[in-house]
Amino acid sequence: MISANLFHTFKWIKINLFSSKLNTILTLISLLFIFYFLTTLLSFVFFSAEWKVIDTNLRLLLIGPFPENEEWRIWASVYWITALSGFSFAHYGSISRKILLYSFLSIFLLMLLIEPMSNVNLFILSILSIIFFIVGYLFHSIIKIKSIYKNKMVLIGWAITLPLVVLFLKIFGGVETTKWGGYFLNIMLAWTGIIFGFIFGLLLAIGRASSLVVIKYSCTVYIEVIRAAPLVAWLFFAYLVIPDLLPDIFANKVDIALRVVIVLSGFTAAYIAEIIRGGLQSVHFGQIEAAKALGMNAYQSTSLIILPQAIRAVIPALVSQFIALWKDTTLLLAAGLAFRELLGSGKAALSQLEFIGKYSEVYLFVALLFWIVSFSMSRFSLNFEKKLGLNKGD
Template identity: 30%
Template sequence: MTSTTAEMRPPRSEVGVIGWLRKNLFSSPTNALLTVIGIWLIWTVVSNVVDWALLHATWEGEDGKACSREGAGACWPFIQAKFSQFMYGRYPEPQRWRVDLTYVLAVIGLVPLMIPRFPGKLVNTLYMIVIFPIAAFLLLSGGYFGLPYIPTELWGGLLVTLVVASVGIAGAFPLGIMLALGRRSRMPIVRWVSVGFIELVRGVPLITVLFMASVMLPLFLPEGMTIDKLLRALIMVALFAAAYLAEVIRGGLQAIPRGQFEAADALGLTYAQKMGLIVLPQALKLVIPGIVNTFIGLFKDTSLVLIIGIFDLLGIVQLNQTDSKWFSHATAMTGYVFAGLIFWIFCFGMSRYSLFIERRLAASDRR
């Protein structure tokens, strides 16, 4: 004769929310102490931010006097009054529809490329590589098809930040691949030139590169010949980022097993076929975090173009802080917080999309 015992439920302290808290936050005296300290720090930071940004913030006003009261927090009327300059710089207001249209065209091309299952990848790629750059140049600069010419000296704000970052990324990626392949080349001249360029560029700060392009380069040009300042910055930013990106990609190439190269050679593939179809796809997949990290660093480094008199988002924020009408102790902090939030949104978006691509590629490997 057998007897069965009733199934006993686990203690409440081991399951549910209480169980999770004990297992993850209070599993030992040390973890409990760290949890309490962490909660205190989070509460302190969040409460101060909410107090500054919401509870004691100024929401209405015509000038800086409204934000000058004792204990005043963020000066949001300053952001509202200067918002158009933060987005467009000194771009003529009647022509700002051209900037908006450029953004729309960019979204039309980027969104289908970023969605893995979206059809027509080849068409979208050709659009972003060939059609969009030409359309963006014609729209932003003008001088064609009846559009007034807008000199780059009037560009500024988020427009310049996105232009420098996007052109820098688009130029640095293929150049970085070529430099990485050149550094591993068996031809001495190609290898020496690639190594020399990479080490030279990585040995100097970006500020120095931009300063040389702005001040020294015109001295070597023929008399009467000039190169647009923004164009010089775009070229130097792309070259600077390419040197760092080349080392990231070279790390991925070195991680590929030797058997992959030998198998491609055994199939009779040419060098271009071997690299384009076999080696590079695997290498680039391995170094996605490093590539995105370089792109994020490049996006943040766009603020350094202020050194050569190009007013990006951060530069235009600093410029507007000199407006005597909006002078107050809260104006500067509010402007910097606004600029930091914009930078964080773009950088966080790139980071999350990178994680999405990594998970998708990892899932394909498991299949």
């Protein structure tokens, strides 16, 4: 069995990498480049880098100026989300060896950059979040109910998650949004932007495809205007212009975080609307005719026949847009808003006299944290596509 696998492996290598002189030269050049890149990176990570800047500023990078005695609010939210993520992952896919390997490598790299003994509490709380994920994953197989009910549990769980997190952050006095920061702030902004951006974008796509002229052209104008300017310009708009447009009674009462969420959601919605519109155009007209023949009205045919097929066709593009929004949350630093998200927290750490010049260590750690979320979203999307019968060959 092993010899057969080796034979197929060598055969694949020969066919795909060394099938001609040109392929052989390109393969060797690529291998030399990969070898040089990996040796340089590993040499820096293990021998040259000084990770004290991360150990000292770990809390600043993760949650910013969030009050220390209020951290339980964040961890309560994290444990709920990790448990629900484990349950969702078990429902929509399975943990393969590749995923276990990637997860192990991510945790291993983080442990290399963080000194666990100097951040004991944070280390223990992080391990607990992994345990909650495992509990959620195992709970899916323990409960003996039909798959359709498990699907409803997942949908209801994620539907109440955002209100639940906001409740955790606001009950018993709460914490002002100006004290939110670090990695936590990036996650909150991306999360709310994705949820509301998808809902609003879905409505815009349906509106643009509507036969009602007023609705169609209103949605079209909104989409084209929003896409005509970069996100950073709209963030400046939220920070500087919106207060001047509001009545005096509301001018100083609209939270800056709420304004940023509105801009992120509205900006993302314009792009999601075009993605879904492409999916709507991929649905054959015969499907609509068949729905009418069955006696379905416009609402039933759209919600039960057209939209499921349209969204199914554009899942990869939607996830790409979600990942783009996740990375775009760093633009808060460029816009100079009154927040210190992950990249801004990294810049604050570099301004400390002891750590001036430690750019590589800080930005490598920041990049790793962003990569973990982006890669997780990508893999979850792939599992979901396989669950729907797509990308069986990946």
